Amino acid sequence: MTLDDTDRAILNRMQDDLPLTSHPYAAIAGELGITEADLLTRLALMKDARVITRFGPFFDAAAMGGAFCLCAMAVPPGDFEIVLTKVNAHAEVAHNYERTHRLNMWFVLATETPEGIATAAEAIERETGIAVLQFPKLQEFFIGFRVAA
Amino acid sequence: MIDAKDREIIEALQGGLPLVPAPYAQVAEGLGLDEETLISRLADMKSRGVIRRIAAAPNHYKLGMTSNGMTVWDVDDDRVAELGAQIGALPFVTHCYERPRALPDWPYNLFAMVHGSDGQEVEDKRAQITTILGDACRAKDILYSTRILKKTGLRLKKKG
Numbered sequence: 001m002t003l004d005d006t007d008r009a010i011l012n013r014m015q016d017d018l019p020l021t022s023h024p025y026a027a028i029a030g031e032l033g034i035t036e037a038d039l040l041t042r043l044a045l046m047k048d049a050r051v052i053t054r055f056g057p058f059f060d061a062a063a064m065g066g067a068f069c070l071c072a073m074a075v076p077p078g079d080f081e082i083v084l085t086k087v088n089a090h091a092e093v094a095h096n097y098e099r100t101h102r103l104n105m106w107f108v109l110a111t112e113t114p115e116g117i118a119t120a121a122e123a124i125e126r127e128t129g130i131a132v133l134q135f136p137k138l139q140e141f142f143i144g145f146r147v148a149a
Numbered sequence: 150m151i152d153a154k155d156r157e158i159i160e161a162l163q164g165g166l167p168l169v170p171a172p173y174a175q176v177a178e179g180l181g182l183d184e185e186t187l188i189s190r191l192a193d194m195k196s197r198g199v200i201r202r203i204a205a206a207p208n209h210y211k212l213g214m215t216s217n218g219m220t221v222w223d224v225d226d227d228r229v230a231e232l233g234a235q236i237g238a239l240p241f242v243t244h245c246y247e248r249p250r251a252l253p254d255w256p257y258n259l260f261a262m263v264h265g266s267d268g269q270e271v272e273d274k275r276a277q278i279t280t281i282l283g284d285a286c287r288a289k290d291i292l293y294s295t296r297i298l299k300k301t302g303l304r305l306k307k308k309g
C-alpha cells in the first residue's frame with residue numbers, strides 16, 4: 001500500500017502512547033484533525049497491509065517478574081531452515097532475525113521467570129546441537145523509539 | 150509482579166487492542182469487568198512498568214527502511230555508560246544497550262540499532278557513531294538483518 005501524508009501522521013502519532021480514556025481513538029483523531037472513523041479505517045488498512053505489525057500494549061517481561069534475553073547462534077547455512085523450525089517452535093522466542101555474520105540467527109527470548117531464559121536456551125541447544133550465546137541487557141540507553149514515517 | 154487478574158488482562162491484550170471506538174469497554178466485556186476497572190488496572194500496570202506504552206509497532210521494511218543494521222562496538226567499560234547515553238540520544242538510533250561480551254567469539258559490549266533506506270545511509274550513520282566513540286572504541290562490526298524470521302511479541306503460556 002502507498003501511504004499518504006495522513007497515514008504518515010497517524011503512524012508517527014500511534015508510536016506514542018494511546019490514552020487510557022473511554023474513546024482513545026477519538027482523542028487522537030482530534031489531535032490530527034481527522035474523524036475517528038477515518039482514523040480507525042486507516043489503522044485497520046495499515047494493519048492488514050502489515051505496515052503496522054501490531055497495535056496494543058507493549059509489555060515488559062522483566063517488570064512482570066520475567067526476563068528478556070537477546071541470543072545468537074552460528075547456524076551452518078545448509079541447516080538453517082531445519083534449525084529455524086526448531087527455534088521458532090519455542091513460544092519463548094519473541095522475535096528472530098537472520099543477520100549477516102557467522103552468528104547468523106539472533107532472537108529474543110521472553111520468559112515469565114528469570115530462570116526461564118536458561119531453560120529455554122538449554123532446550124534449544126539440546127535440540128539443535130548448536131551453542132546459544134546469551135546477551136542480556138546490562139544497561140539500556142533508551143531515548144526514543146519512533147520511526148519517522 | 151502481576152496477579153491473576155492482570156494475567157487475564159495481558160492474555161486478552163497480547164494479540165493487540167481492538168480498533169473500535171471504545172476498545173477498553175470491548176476488552177472489559179470479554180473479561181467480565183467494567184470499563185473503568187480495566188482502565189484503572191491498565192493505568193496501574195503502566196505505573197509499575199509492566200506496560201511501557203500502548204502503541205503501534207511499525208514494520209520498518211514496509212516504510213522503506215529496508216536496511217537495518219545492528220552496529221556493535223567494543224567500548225572501554227569505564228566509558229560505556231557515558232558514551233552509550235550519547236549514542237542512544239542520536240535520532241537515528243532506535244535501541245541502544247550495553248550487553249556482556251562473549252569472548253573469544255564476541256568482543257562487543259555496546260549495541261545500537263540503525264535504520265536507513267539503503268546500506269549507504271546506514272553506513273553514513275554508523276560513521277557518525279564511530280566519530281563519537283573515538284579512541285574509546287577498540288573494535289566494531291555491523292550485522293545487517295536479511296530476514297525477519299519471527300515477530301510475535303511476548304506470549305504468556307496459558308496456565309491450568
